[in-house]
Each structure stands twice: as C-alpha cells, then as structure tokens.
Amino acid sequence: MKDNLNGLIRELSELYDSNSVDSYISLYVNINTFRNFFNRRIRACRVILKRDVLKNFNKTIDDIENILKNFPSGNIVIFASHKHNFIRYISLSVELQNLLIVDSSPYIRPLARIQDEWESFTLILINSNYAKIFSVSVGKIDDIKKLTTDIINKHKKGGCSQARFNRIRKGAINAFLSEVANALQKHSDDSIILAGPGTIKNQFIDLLSKEVKDKIIDIIDISIEDEKKLLKESFHIIAEREQRESHEAVQHLKQEILKDGLAVYGLVEILKAVKNGQVDLLLIEKDYKTRGWVCENCQVVEEGISKSCPYCGNKTSEVDVIEEILEFAERTDANIEFTDSDEIANLGHVGAILRFK
Ligand SMILES: [Zn+2]
Structure with missing residues (x-):
C-alpha cells in the first residue's frame, strides 16, 4: 500500500494535458x-x-x-x-x-497530505514464545506475520534436571528471538514500534543489528493480549511524531532564513526553486489555496489570472498555484510537510529548504 501510494503520487505528478x-x-x-x-x-x-x-x-x-x-x-x-x-x-x-x-492534470494535494500524515510503520508485539509483526500503512494493517514456538513442550519430555531444563529453555528462547529478529530485519524499512510484556524486549533489542535498532521509535510495555489497545496507542505515537516532524521542519526553515542559508519562501521564489529541482523539503500551509494559471505547453505557472500564455499565446488553465508547486515537488522527489504554523502563513504560505543554491 505504501509503495502503491508513493508510486501513484509520483506518476500522477508527471501527468498533464499539454493543450491545457x-x-x-x-x-x-x-x-x-x-x-x-x-x-x-x-x-x-x-x-x-x-x-x-x-x-x-x-x-x-x-x-x-x-x-x-x-x-x-x-x-x-x-x-x-x-x-x-x-x-x-x-x-x-x-x-x-x-x-x-x-x-488539465490530476489533483494530488489531498493524496499528498494523506501521505504526509499517515506515516507507514512496523509494529512488533513480542514475548518469549510468541511474536506478531504488523505492517501498517495509511492507517491500515497491510500484513501480519505471526511467529510462535513451543518451548515448554519441546523440552519437557527429556526428564532432565531443573538446571539443565532452564539452560535448554534459555537457549530455546534465544533461538526464537533470533528468528523473530531475522524476520523483522527482512520485513521493515519503516519506523518500528516495539511492544510486549516484561524484559524480553531488551533481550530482543540486543539481537538486532544497529540498522534495525535505529529504526525503533518507541517501546511500549504491554500485555500480549492487549493488541487493540496497542494499535490505538501506536497510531497516536505516529500522529504525534508527524506533528513533531512538521514543527521541526518549520524550525529548521526559520534557522536557514535567519542565516540567509539554504531556504526560500513565498510563491514566486518557491516556484522558481521547485522547477529547478532545488527543493529538498517543501512546507505548505495546510488549507491555503491561491489562484493562478498554468500554460501546460511552456510549463509556466504564475499567480493571478491570464486567459492566454504571455510567452507562447496558448490557452492557459486556471490552477491553484500550491497544487502546481506540489506537483513539481513530487516530480523532483522533494519531501513534503503540511503545516498550520503561523510563521509559514506569514512567510507567504510556502517555504522550502533547498538542496543547493
Ligand atoms: Zn505558453
């Protein structure tokens, strides 16, 4: 689903009717x-x-x-x-x-906003003999992988001493956790939320590669039965994370502007930068729209009203300039954050951190 959505937005951003x-x-x-x-x-x-x-x-x-x-x-x-x-x-x-x-082109803004607000993540619920890996994207569980092992029964029959049994049991738990760690490794290029009861989570973390460890964004102590509660909490964590990211992006942009660094703001400057492929991160005021026109022939977008293109004379289409900026940004693989920050509103409703100047 996630790949579908990213791929779809990218594909749509490339489309337009060249005759407007x-x-x-x-x-x-x-x-x-x-x-x-x-x-x-x-x-x-x-x-x-x-x-x-x-x-x-x-x-x-x-x-x-x-x-x-x-x-x-x-x-x-x-x-x-x-x-x-x-x-x-x-x-x-x-x-x-x-x-x-x-x-004259697909309208992708609501889809881009969904993509921004519903980050994909992997949720893993684990104890010593049971694990479930959930892949969640766009607010929905896409896939569940369940792993279990029967540690007690496998080793009870030998009639061995308690000490030996404990040793075997420890080994079996370790083997199971390694199996889950492997599954998780293959599974996820998203953020990970790790959940489960007790200290087994820490044992599990020790078995993960640094790369996977770094993707863990939260650890939740919860009973293995509380799946519903866990999912709810996970969505909450992801939503808060999105808000934080958006806030941090605004802070970053402000810093760059103060230093007169790699940043631009306002429609005219942003249009220029985004067409140039300079935009690394685009910040858009959530519900702001502004009327403009596009000449699909010249790929020129400007604010205001013009029935025909001043450069080639072709018929233009009326557009929301923000939507056009968004399409250019998607075409050049920029990250996009929607924000309700007043500062972005006051800086001309859009801002961008640049790849180069
Ligand atoms: Zn034109």
Whole structure:
C-alpha cells in the first residue's frame, strides 16, 4: 500500500494535458455518502464544459462508474481521463472528503497530505514464545506475520534436571528471538514500534543489528493480549511524531532564513526553486489555496489570472498555484510537510529548504 501510494503520487505528478484541456477527473469519495454529491457535481460540470471536452468527460465518468461498481463501501480515490486512456485508483482506510475536480492534470494535494500524515510503520508485539509483526500503512494493517514456538513442550519430555531444563529453555528462547529478529530485519524499512510484556524486549533489542535498532521509535510495555489497545496507542505515537516532524521542519526553515542559508519562501521564489529541482523539503500551509494559471505547453505557472500564455499565446488553465508547486515537488522527489504554523502563513504560505543554491 505504501509503495502503491508513493508510486501513484509520483506518476500522477508527471501527468498533464499539454493543450491545457480539462481532460482529467480526480475523484475522492466515501462510497457510503458520495452518490448525491457525485451526481450533483456531474450535472454542474455538464452544464459548464464545452462540447469537445464534454464528450471526454462523459466517457471518463463511465470509466469511473465501472470502477465504483467494485467498491460497495469504503473510501476510494480515482484519477481518470478517457482521452488519455488513463485510469488509476486506490482504496484507503482514512476518511475522505468528497471531491470531484476536472482539470488539465490530476489533483494530488489531498493524496499528498494523506501521505504526509499517515506515516507507514512496523509494529512488533513480542514475548518469549510468541511474536506478531504488523505492517501498517495509511492507517491500515497491510500484513501480519505471526511467529510462535513451543518451548515448554519441546523440552519437557527429556526428564532432565531443573538446571539443565532452564539452560535448554534459555537457549530455546534465544533461538526464537533470533528468528523473530531475522524476520523483522527482512520485513521493515519503516519506523518500528516495539511492544510486549516484561524484559524480553531488551533481550530482543540486543539481537538486532544497529540498522534495525535505529529504526525503533518507541517501546511500549504491554500485555500480549492487549493488541487493540496497542494499535490505538501506536497510531497516536505516529500522529504525534508527524506533528513533531512538521514543527521541526518549520524550525529548521526559520534557522536557514535567519542565516540567509539554504531556504526560500513565498510563491514566486518557491516556484522558481521547485522547477529547478532545488527543493529538498517543501512546507505548505495546510488549507491555503491561491489562484493562478498554468500554460501546460511552456510549463509556466504564475499567480493571478491570464486567459492566454504571455510567452507562447496558448490557452492557459486556471490552477491553484500550491497544487502546481506540489506537483513539481513530487516530480523532483522533494519531501513534503503540511503545516498550520503561523510563521509559514506569514512567510507567504510556502517555504522550502533547498538542496543547493
Ligand atoms: Zn505558453
């Protein structure tokens, strides 16, 4: 799921209709509540769209309906353009606000925000003879790997002395923990939350490579039965971590600005930097939008209104400049943080830490 989402956002950020025609539909919906909204938006778009664009719109809606048939419930995001023979979708477990947008390129901002706010992580719950490794992405458990061993029964039958039995038992626990450590090693390139009862967690940590150890972001003391509580707590930890990261990114940007270092802010400067591939980390004010235009022919974006491109004369599309900045940033593999910091708002709603100047 995580790779899907990252790959999808990247792919979408590259797409646009080079003639600035409104040929892409981006749909974000909760299947349980979307129908009235959806039909109303379709009617409105049909009234507005000109005949040549309308034909593609109708065919694209048919393509979308075909996908929707397979999803009786849940949240789904669909990007489609019949004209470009393009359709992609992803079902998500996070609540979506219903949204239907017709534009010359896919509208990726809500998806980028989900990606920012729902960091993938690996959760491991362990004791001496039982372990469960959960892979969690975009608010949902993608995969569970369960490992167990029958330490007591395996070694009880020998009729050996207590001391010998204890020794064997210790060895068996160690072997089991090593097996789990190996599984975890293969499993995870994400942050890890380690949980379980008692001191076995420390024994387990000792068996991990430094690389895996460094990925542990929290350790939770919890009974092996409290899985539900643990999952809830883990999501909480991840959400707090995201907030902290976003706060730290703002602090970092402020430092760079004070030093007149590797930072820029404000729409004009950011647009220039992001098109140049200079942006390492982009900070965006959460709900800010600003009207501008794009010439898909020249790949020029500017704030304000212009029906035709002053550079090539082609027809332009009206855009949210922030969305365009986001698309450029995704194309150049920048990290993106959404923030509600007042300082970012006052610095022109966007800021960036640069790779080079
Ligand atoms: Zn142009």
